[in-house]
Amino acid sequence: MYAFEIERPATIADAVAALQGDDAQALGGGQTLIPTLKARLAMPAKLVSLSGIGEMQGVCHSDDGALCIGGATTHATVATEAAAHYPALAALAAHIGDPAVRNRGTIGGSLANNDPSACYPAAALGSGAVIITNTRSIPADDYFQGMFTTALEDGEVITEVRLPVPETANYQKFVQPASRFALVGVFVAKFPDGVRVAVTGASENGVFRWTEAEAALSADFSAGALAGLGVSPDGMIADLHGSSAYRAHLVAVMTKRAVNAC
């Protein structure tokens, strides 16, 4: 780790101001950034910790019934406080990393990082969430722009995530055996106006919607409706843990299992 300054603002406004400096970097739960710093793979001049900002903490409901989660809310808190209202989301949060990760890592940090194998992007895209920042609201469909790439501007902070609550939903994660990130993770959510299917871990472009499956499931919400459907191995990740063909195969398997579990 190289030396750096650190600020711990108490308000969103102070955090945004602190992030204006050169080489300033927002620090959420630090579950990616801290290991990166320890390996000397990044050298920000200043870290701005978001974990002390009260207005970015916690889980509540909006008037339209959406679940509103503060950007600095930990996975462990989501796992507990969302359980009654959005069990599929709570279950997803409860299976990210290990207890230490869940007690530090935050939803805003995960979405800002947009690791192509992270779980939360699948939930956000699968739920049709809205990512709320200090300056604007970004629909999930516009937010995710490829591996580690999002619509966020420099210095922009995710203050809240609003997730419409589906009639039913399920997340199936087939873990990469070493990291326990998703080798393939599929989030299926059934809303009154249709089904959304979001896939993480698989694509070189990060989380994506499997629209063909969405159409089939919107017409007939059953595993049988997926028969014969599949995603192309083209553009799927190939690494030590699985070929692109294997990942493409798992997308179909995990989607079917998610539907069956709904």
Place this chain on the structure above:
Amino acid sequence: MPKDTGIGASTKRREDVRFLTGRGKYTDDIQTYGECAAVFARSTVANGVIKSIDTSAAAAMPGVLAVFTGEDFADVGGNPAGWLINSRNGEPMKEPKRPVLAHGKVRHVGDAYAAVIAETVQQARDAVEAITVDIEELPALINMKDALAADHYVHDEIGTNQCFDWGWIEDNRAATDEAIRNAHHVTTLELVNNRLVPNAMEPRCSIGHYNPGTDEYMLHTTSQNPHLTRLLISAFVMGIPENKLTVIAPDVGGGFGSKIYHYGEEALVLAAAKKLGRSVKWTAERTESFLTDAHGRDHVTKIELALDADGKFLAFRTETLANVGAYLSNFSTATPTFLHGTLMAGNYTVPLVYVNVKAVFTNTAPVDAYRGAGRPEATYSIERVIDKAARELGMDPIALRRKNFVKPDQYPFTSAAGLEYDSGNYDALMDQMEKIADVAGFAERRKASEAKGLLRGFGVNAYIEACGIAPSNLVGVLGSRVGLYDAATVRVNATGNLSVMVGAHSHGQGHETVFPQVVAEMLGIDPQSIDIVHGDTSKIPFGMGTYGSRSLAVCGSAVVRATEKIIAKAKKIAAHMLEAADTDIELKDGVFSVAGTDKSVSFGEVALKAYIPHNFPLEDLEPGLEETAFYDPANFTYPSGAYCCEVEVDPETGKVRVDRMTAVDDFGNVINPMVVTGQVHGGLGQGIGQALVESTTYDENGQLLSASYMDYTMPRADDLPFYTVDHSKGNPCTHNPLGVKGCGEAGAIGSPPTVVNAVIDALQSGGMNVTHIDMPMTPHRVWSAMQG
């Protein structure tokens, strides 16, 4: 009613009080006044010529005290291989120098070419980044077959990438070929025994100290055998007289073999301490552990099994390429040869065995002994090919093994690979396994799995290993450059408690609990009055450390011998006190008495008398009560076992789940059943890890792709089943005083083929014609195999 003390009691591990409450003292916990830090500059390429190193900027950085490069060690010795192997043509193996720091060439990613000593780790790290090095990258030699065919070399000076071409037993080669040519049936299997990273929980750490006032050196280090480390540093690498060098291995957090060896970092911190007159500490980061700890396994083998029409084994023949990595680590040449080839007859009466091993240099981390060391490789090859043969012949895999087992009336049995097995009963182990694993109930469980859409497989394995390493006279004939005895000193203090100094080193095994159980049993005293001292060359007799499941069989036997001397001496003292002849003195329950009388003295009274020798007949009886014994075994010990497991394979994903695992082992006599069970559990975890998840993967350029826990999979609790472990069917070792055999490696030896056999069985039950999958059987590999 189980015993609650002494031999046979499941005494709780006393060392766990400090380990489990954070009070262990590991090398990195030791802090010395004025201590400074070493950080190494390591190669990022696998193969390259060092054109120049400019350390001037680094030397001028804040806090920097010294910078070393390979040039500084050009005149000191190399770190040697401990075992000389001769090739089939009689030529000795190639032994290129292994320097303290790379000099002239870097040979694997992680190879250290410079080191910075600074006031703090941060300053040293900053300075390492300021070193300017010009390395001309050369094509990396990674794959062993490619390396053997290449016209460029890991070590240019030897002009080949082959270390040796070894045959065992060479005189049987022609007969084995003949038997295979004429056999009714020959089963052939090509397999890979996957390379493993040891992953000790505690990374390597070394602290060098030097006292200019006495010209004495001290090394704190993470070692499984401090005396061997001292010997290597003194006699080969640095020339420090042994009497001027103390090596201390305090609490050590796991080794699995990787901490047997002397590493260059140990020499560097000593040299730096001498130069600076300050203590110098180096602690490996986890990435350094991945890149530079000696790895394990990494064999590519073709094995053939010849059988007659009745299923009797006629011959085993193997061709193995064994990766030794970029340099010869201390035991690296023994592991694929005498710890592997000599076991290639397994538990069987097969009359002919021929093993060919070519050891190959590559641009990868050195490979050396890792839990089991050669014996897992032998067992895996044998037990996989037997399983394949059973399928090809339509025979039951258990029946085929039983047909060829050595029978109880055949001991001592000289195997076709040249070892003399002293005791065993493989059928009895198999009987017990079939019973406690409910093998008969497998068919019903398979139906239940199939109802869930899962394929259930049953896998079985029988193993034998040679441990209690090792008889010095035998290993000397086979090329070992060291003796493999061990030593113990039993010191009875005046107040009647005992310090037992042992040459074995506990890095998790439980010696502090188990050795006192032995001494307490012999003396009839409370084990809590006995403490073990180990790991410090200034306190303990010259022992050979812990590896090869040797601690109890070899060092424990030395403890027995030293305690026998204590008893003999104590009887003389008691005889003097009781005015009787020492031949009339009996020891029972800690009391010395004159046979046939009520005259007695307690052990404590004798101890006190030994140090207050008023009226001693000094011409016949020395004061004091302290004895040392060196013990060199007459033979290896031969634990054996029958293992089975059941797996469920998810046909949609290829995911394997081990549902149940049964290990029945013959460890001879058992001193502490709970500790033995724990050792078996650990070995099973590592074996299942090798079988299912652990993959050490270099790319074609020699970059280690699995160099962190993000990509190197360690087995976790949810990867492992509850184990059924049984060691009630022991046949005592016939040649050591405790009748013990050794249990540390068994689980890692017996489990990998068991799991693979079970997965193959599962896939075949699903109608898939899959006859082999290389380890680790990750979901992707299993799924790919299922696709045909």
